Amino acid sequence: xxxxxxxxxxxxxxxxxxxxxxxxxxxxxxxxxxxxxxxxxxxxxxxxxxxxxxxxxxxxxxxxxxxxxxxxxxxxxxxxxxxxxxxxxxxxxxxxxxxxxxxxxxxxxxxxxxxxxxxxxxxxxxxxxxxxxxxxxxxxxxxxxxxxxxxxxxxx
Amino acid sequence: xxxxxxxxxxxxxxxxxxxxxxxxxxxxxxxxxxxxxxxxxxxxxxxxxxxxxxxxxxxxxxxxxxxxxxxxxxxxxxxxxxxxxxxxxxxxxxxxxxxxxxxxxxxxxxxxxxxxxxxxxxxxxxxxxxxxxxxxxxxxxxxxxxxxxxxxxxxx
Numbered sequence: 001x002x003x004x005x006x007x008x009x010x011x012x013x014x015x016x017x018x019x020x021x022x023x024x025x026x027x028x029x030x031x032x033x034x035x036x037x038x039x040x041x042x043x044x045x046x047x048x049x050x051x052x053x054x055x056x057x058x059x060x061x062x063x064x065x066x067x068x069x070x071x072x073x074x075x076x077x078x079x080x081x082x083x084x085x086x087x088x089x090x091x092x093x094x095x096x097x098x099x100x101x102x103x104x105x106x107x108x109x110x111x112x113x114x115x116x117x118x119x120x121x122x123x124x125x126x127x128x129x130x131x132x133x134x135x136x137x138x139x140x141x142x143x144x145x146x147x148x149x150x151x152x153x154x155x156x
Numbered sequence: 157x158x159x160x161x162x163x164x165x166x167x168x169x170x171x172x173x174x175x176x177x178x179x180x181x182x183x184x185x186x187x188x189x190x191x192x193x194x195x196x197x198x199x200x201x202x203x204x205x206x207x208x209x210x211x212x213x214x215x216x217x218x219x220x221x222x223x224x225x226x227x228x229x230x231x232x233x234x235x236x237x238x239x240x241x242x243x244x245x246x247x248x249x250x251x252x253x254x255x256x257x258x259x260x261x262x263x264x265x266x267x268x269x270x271x272x273x274x275x276x277x278x279x280x281x282x283x284x285x286x287x288x289x290x291x292x293x294x295x296x297x298x299x300x301x302x303x304x305x306x307x308x309x310x311x312x
Contacts, residue, residue: 029238033199035191039228043189043199045238072195080236082185082201 006139012156015136015148019086022079023050027114031078032057034068042068048077049112054093054128056109058117061097061125069127070095077129086136088149090129098124162295168312171292171304175242178235179206183270187234188213190224198224204233205268210249210284212265214273217253217281225283226251233285242292244305246285254280 010018022028029045036042042064049056055077059065069075069092079086096105098117105126110116117124134149136142148155166174178184185201192198198220205212211233215221225231225248235242252261254273261282266272273280290305292298304311 031187031189031199031234031236031238033187033189033197035195035197037195039191039193039195041189041191041197041224041228041230041232043187043232043234043243045234045236045241045243068197072197074197076197076199078187078199078201080187080201080238082187082236085201087199087201 006141009142009145010138012145012148015142015145016154016156019134019136019148022086023048023055024112026112028079030055030057031080032065033076033078034065034074035072036064036068037071047113047115049109051105051108051128054130055088055090056105057127057129058098058109058113058115058124059127060120061123066095066125066127069129075129084138086134088131088135089133091132093128093130094126096126096128098126101126162297165298165301166294168301168304171298171301172310172312175290175292175304178242179204179211180268182268184235186211186213187236188221189232189234190221190230191228192220192224193227203269203271205265207261207264207284210286211244211246212261213283213285214254214265214269214271214280215283216276217279222251222281222283225285231285240294242290244287244291245289247288249284249286250282252282252284254282257282 030048032044032046034042046057073092075090077088132152135146136148137146186204188200188202190198200221202213229248231246233244288308291302292304293302
């Protein structure tokens with residue numbers, strides 16, 4: 001009876017469509033994992049936006065996450081819940097001071113995330129992250145076929 | 157009107173109680189961030205159990221997460237959703253082959269997580285993680301007072 005309650009695994013095309021819908025979701029957060037050059041992991045939930053090419057985060061310029069991505073140019077992000085996961089290895093495209101950000105970038109972030117870091121008292125930066133490798137799965141029966149992007153290209 | 161919809165911030169005692177309830181939740185997952193010694197971050201969602209002292213994970217012996225925690229003896233875990241967060245810096249207490257695990261450990265994990273890694277075809281290990289530093293918050297109005305454990309001791 002348990003097996004009957006788990007839906008059939010989604011196709012690759014369905015997983016890409018569902019992933020794009022998650023990336024476009026309003027007022028959503030992603031778990032952002034980074035590491036220092038000497039191997040200390042960091043993890044925080046951050047609000048995000050999506051411009052069709054990059055995931056856009058905003059974080060204090062002095063935060064551990066920003067320090068780590070400046071040094072490593074990479075991160076791994078997880079969008080949940082944990083039984084409807086999108087997990088992406090990402091590369092830093094650009095890091096932009098919020099105070100000097102192009103209006104279209106700042107407006108896009110504010111509209112999708114529901115929050116405008118330009119109004120915070122401390123200096124923020126936008127971090128634009130390019131997707132390189134993406135996995136998407138719900139339950140154990142979707143572990144096969146979970147890879148949906150490789151080397152920056154959707155596989156479906 | 158938005159402000160009126162956000163509940164009052166919880167007390168420290170309430171945050172500890174809610175955190176213990178999350179740790180005891182059945183069939184729940186946590187986001188597990190680790191790093192390699194050369195600074196490559198990793199992130200995966202894993203089922204967990206809680207014995208009142210350590211968070212217990214199970215993962216393939218050959219997985220990146222297990223390789224990283226064997227080398228670094230630490231991790232950072234996030235239990236969601238992202239607007240009801242428990243974020244913990246943890247230290248490895250023990251790593252135990254599932255095949256040789258004490259029955260009470262294996263049973264505890266199977267009962268709480270709803271899954272028994274001893275039945276998997278590949279070798280698994282249990283990773284017991286001691287909480288060292290814990291933060292808990294829901295919305296922005298709970299960022300103040302988010303620290304609820306320091307140096308392994310609950311502050312409330």
